[in-house]
Amino acid sequence: MSLDQWHHIGSIALLCTGLYIVISRDNLVKKMMGLNIFQVAVIFFYVTMGKVTGGTAPIIPADAHGHEVLYSNPIPHVLMLTAIVVGVATTALGLSLIVRIQEAYGTAEEDEIVRLDLEEIG
Amino acid sequence: MIQSNMPALIIVTPMLVAPILVFVRHRIVARVLAIATAWWCFYLAVSMAGVAQDTPIAYDMGGWEAPLGIAYTVDAFSSLLLLIVSGIASVVLPFGPGSALLAIPEGKNNLFYASFLMCMAGLMGIAITGDLFNVFVFLEISSLASYTLIAMGKSRRALMAAFSYLVMGTIGGTFTLLGIGMVYQLTGTLNMADIAQRLPDVIDSPATRVALALIVVGGSIKLAVFPLHQWLPNAYTYAPSAVSAFLAATGTKVSYYVIVRGIFTLFGVSFVFGTLHLERLLVPLALLAMFVGSTAAIFQTDLKRLLAYSSIAQIGYMVLGLAMANQAGLTGGIVHLANHAVIKGGLFLVVACITYRMHTSKIDELGGLAQRMPLTAAAWLVGGLGMIGVPTTAGFISKWYLVMGAIDRGWYGIAFAILLSSLLAVVYVWRVVEVFYFREASDKSNLEAPADMLVPTWFLIAMTIVFGLYTPWSAGLASKAAALLLAAS
Amino acid sequence: MTPEMAIKLSLALPLFGAAGVIATGKWPNVREAVTMIAAFLTFGTVCTLYPVVAAGGRPELYIGEVLPGLAIAFKVEPLGMLFALVASGLWILTSIYAVGYMRGHHEKNQTRFFTCFALAISAALGIAFSANLFALFIFYEILTFSTFPLVTHHGDAKAIRSGRIYLGVLVGTSVAGLLFAIIWTYAIAGTLDFTPGGILAGKASGNGVALLLALFAFGTGKAALMPFHKWLPNAMVAPTPVSALLHAVAVVKAGVFTIMKVVVYIFGIEYLTDQGASQWLMWVATYTLVVSSVIALTKDNLKARLAYSTISQLAYIVLAAAIATPAAVVGGSMHIAMHAMGKITLFFCAGSIMVGAHKTNVSQLDGIGHRMPFTMGAFTLGSLSIIGLPPMGGAWSKWHMVLGAADADQMFFAGVYMLSSLLSIAYLMPIVGRAFFIAEKLPEADDHDHGEAPLLCVIPSVLTGLGTIVLFFIAEPLYQLLLPIVGVAQ
DSSP states (O other): OOGGGHHHHHHHHHHHHHHHHHHHOOBHHHHHHHHHHHHHHHHHHHHHHHOOTTOBOSOOOTTOTTOOOOBOOHHHHHHHHHHHHHHHHHHHHHHHHHHHHHHHHSOOBHHHHHHHHHHHHO | OTTTTHHHHHHHHHHHHHHHHHHOOOHHHHHHHHHHHHHHHHHHHHHHHHHHTTSOEEEEGGGOOTTTSOEEEEOHHHHHHHHHHHHHHHHHTTSSOHHHHHTOOTTOHHHHHHHHHHHHHHHHHHHHBOBHHHHHHHHHHHHHHHHHHHHTSSSTHHHHHHHHHHHHHHHHHHHHHHHHHHHHHHHSOOBHHHHHHHGGGGTTSHHHHHHHHHHHHHHHHHHTOTTSOTHHHHHHHHSOHHHHHHHHHHHHHHHHHHHHIIIIIIIOHIIIIIISOTHHHHHHHHHHHHHHHHHHHHTOSBHHHHHHHHHHHHHHHHHHHHHHOSHHHHHHHHHHHHHHHHHHHHHHHHHHHHHHHHSOOBGGGGTTHHHHSHHHHHHHHHHHHHHHTOTTSHHHHHHHHHHHHHHHTTOHHHHHHHHHHHHHHHHHHHHHHHHHHHSOOSOOSOOOOOHHHHHHHHHHHHHHHHHHHOOIIIIIHHHHHHHHHHHHO | OOHHHHHHHHHHHHHHHHHHHHHTTTOHHHHHHHHHHHHHHHHHHHHHHHHHHHTTOOOEEEEEEEETTEEEEEEOOHHHHHHHHHHHHHHHHHHHHHHHHHHHTTOSOHHHHHHHHHHHHHHHHHHHHBSBHHHHHHHHHHHHHHHHHHHTTTOSHHHHHHHHHHHHHHHHHIIIIIIHHHHHHHHHHSOOBOOTTOSOTTTSOTHHHHHHHHHHHHHOGGGOOTTSOTHHHHGGGSOHHHHHHIIIIIHHHHHHHHHHHIIIIIIOHHHHHHHTTTHHHHHHHHHHHHHHHHHHHHOOBHHHHHHHHHHHHHHHHHHHHHHOOHHHHHHHHHHHHHHHHHHHHHHHHHHHHHHHHOOOBGGGOTTHHHHSHHHHHHHHHHHHHHHTOTTSTHHHHHHHHHHHHHHTTOHHHHHHHHHHHHHHHHHHHHHHHHHHHSOOOOOOTTOOOOOSOOHHHHHHHHHHHHHHHHHHHTHHHHHHHHGGGGTOOO
């Protein structure tokens, strides 16, 4: 594997970091952070995928006059706008759930919540 | 105008009504508006299915032609999904006096209906779109809406269940997104028809395999394929009963659709099963799901949890059907998707009736229910027979095709396993039947559920019998869908 | 009435009866009248089919396809005709008997009882008339589930336990065995229609045929082949009319009827004997036959003894089907009717003894023949028919079955038939002997004086008892009716 694939390696590293946080942390807010990093990894993957070396933004300048203009593939970037929106919505929902959980249980630590649930069953 | 724009209308209508509902504070107006939308979508689905089961309908969203624009395609498979989602929504929404049932604070009903319609729109969108990225978007729309719906459950555990589902669902969705990105990188398009044409050129690339793996795993998380099912029992148990009915009947089904589309339409049978032998992974998992899920269901003390574990087993049947990759087997998987939606939806509504009246779904506290709620108890009995797969019920039709598929494939042992595992359903269904019918109720006063709950419940329960005897709209559609999927790959 | 109409009616009338019973549940006398009328009309309708079938006609009724190629359709052929006649004819007598028994015994939930009873009869007739295995399987399962509430009628712990075994064994075997066999058959033959000469010839061979036959034979749990026989003794917790009509006639006969149909119309008897695939089944049937007879000897409870006797008699028929020579098949089929008449008599009498004398065990029956002469007289007639002595109907069927075994040069199995007759003498005749020839012990302080059972119980018992004699003399038309199923022209 050569270094010109650094962006793949980078996004996989981010992906694993995020997933690890989700699995290993008990605090729900930290879980959400992990989830965000996990999502960012994929956004990173898409954005780097669309980049063409030396390319500009995909806007044809007024003085182009029919010259070939090297520009980056805009589609992955546009797709990521949607993905970012999805990510924001997920985060907002997740955080508001955490607020409700905090209100209901008095804690946002997963092991605490599991313990309280078990106590309830008796 | 309506005629030609049906594929757009069926998605756009609920999406437009949902935000309007946020501003409609009046309880009854909100309710009527939501029901009307669901019925309208069901009408559209029926009209389209009439045409689409023979000739697929293609529609360019906003007049932009594919591959630039987003193409919607309605064929036999997607119209079956549209029918199920809009049909179940049409039955579940009128179910019961909303607020009392759902324990939602008065005045927040409209938010419930708005989330419900968004969820419905998202699920139908997945089934109808011909654009791969659009699948992800709709997947997330429906997921976000369903997290909200589950969190509306009465107990505080609903919150935790919703949160766990959110984490699992987001991981699944993100995996899918990554897979879609790799497919895009390989083929340079997001239009499914074009991808199907271009993928064979790069089929040997390791990236293709990774993309397939990501899409299948991502879908499997949402489908709750054993052993990725951990989120499901809690989500179904603590969600409001009507939501459990809707999600159990439709949510996982749409993920099944994504996986089947991915395998059969995009990657192709010869690659997935011929080269990679994915069935060597899927078949053991499906068998495990069938036996572990059913066995777990036998030992549950709560009706909703029992049904949730039974769902895991039933998903096993569907996965087994797709892993057979032949006409009978795939038909079995797809028809079970429809039949199980009707059966499980009906049974969850039965539980909703019970919790509404008895304020519990603990099996031990429901002794002698047949004396207090005779019609509700009878509905459980009939729905349960459907789940077991007794002849003349819908479950029998699924079982027939699945066993047929296994025998065609030469998998005699697996055919036998399908039948054996369905006997486990006898145990968990009958355990409850015995409690309902053979125990004495401490209080014998009549507590039958109100008519506006019984009618939707019995409607679905009656459909399990109808789909057991009259099958053009279930097995007929499924077999056309299977033929189309197999011909494409 | 056209034959199509008659088929429709004979399936629908019991259903109407069931609906009528529910509707009139508040007035017991009206309710019983409804059952009785339904039973008479059903039997009358079934009878109108007899001349048609006897003349070689095969009336058909097509309802519709459930899946492409799998239809719910009916076709009356001799074997089904015989089974339908037996089931619907005995339903009349059982209804009369049930009224006397249920009231004499002060049973609860009588409306549910009569409703489920009627449903079960409809299902049994559906099995009898089915034109293909698919339709047969549907009615087979309906019969299982409609009889479940009858088995658990008392609702106590014992009834629930028996109900579990009942459902577990019957549903378990039918799903894991019978359904598997049916789908497999469909996969290799492409059809499930009952066709004279069979549909499997040339499509399966050797071990495949044997395996398929095993799935069919063990899958038909209602035939109570060992080791899947446990449900039958357990089903005896049901009220006696249920044991009499369903667990001596309709349900168990539906089992052996299914095996007979499969052997004759799915495998084809020639193909089966050619392949020699049924040799193992003869041994299993023999084992069941002998062992259950021996168990019957050890049972003191009268109904339990009769239940094991039924298991052994069912094995006769399975053995005949396995031998699969024309004479054996016809003999086995006749035995469906002959055994039905004899065994229902015995159960009627057992129930009468329970109602009249509150006695359930053989050891309590000393001298009871003097107190209940008609009941025990009928019991004697029934016993003789089961044993197979002339002039009782049972003699003919046994004759043909032994003949069939001899035709196939299976002298060992001919001997088995003889031996088992001796065994049935051993477990039945002591009851008769006790009743008439051993003096009743002096009544203890609390032993109440009793006479005959209620009239409504005695009359049906005596009628079926006499019926065993009548069958001896009308065996010829039965024989002629059945001959075409083995390919002999009328």
